[in-house]
Amino acid sequence: MYQHKQFALFIFVILSWIASFVGLAWYLIGADMPLMVFAAILLLVGFLFHGLTIKVDNSQISWGFGPGVFGDKLQLADIIEAKAVENSFRHGIGLRITHDGWIYTVSGFSAVQLTLKDGSQYRLGTNDQAGLLAALADKISQPKATETL
Structure with missing residues (x-):
């Protein structure tokens, strides 16, 4: 986990x-x-909004701000791609929807973008891109999680 x-x-x-x-x-x-x-x-x-916590277990990924509010969870079986991305100033901080999909971030520009089977996307801000990608690498559908900067 x-x-x-x-x-x-x-x-x-x-x-x-x-x-x-x-x-x-x-x-x-x-x-x-x-x-x-x-x-x-x-x-x-x-x-x-003091922080953003991301959790990955054997079947799902979940995230939430502060004490666990304003978050979401996805089944890992629904994710077809996870990749490292860099957000820009236009993505801002907090929770919002953009042309890149849902954005959840609290600090910095590093994020992991999750693409679902239905084409929707989520960007989760993190200062541990490599760790999150490694946690997702063997758990999501094809293609595998990739690290591209």
Whole structure:
């Protein structure tokens, strides 16, 4: 079984920067209700998106943000190709759909693209492309998992 968690360094930097302004406002005007609600939202976003965990077992691959939310799972039998890819700035971070299929990423540009039998694609951001590809290599249908950069 393979399991890897990539932490969301970029999200932490952005949330810390915003939190510094919240802290300054808290100091200058005091703890009013809208400011406390905004601070709580920042904490919630940080908790929900603090990382992306990818798991591979004998029959499926699954992934989820933070404590396991906003993820998905696929049966390995439905995957026909897994390859290393590099995302660009237009792919962004988080969860979104693009012309490359569903994107799940929290930090950096490295990803593994999964192509399903029905033609749909998923890109899973990871800082361990080689490890994820190795975990998938002997478990998916033809053609085998390939590493192409």
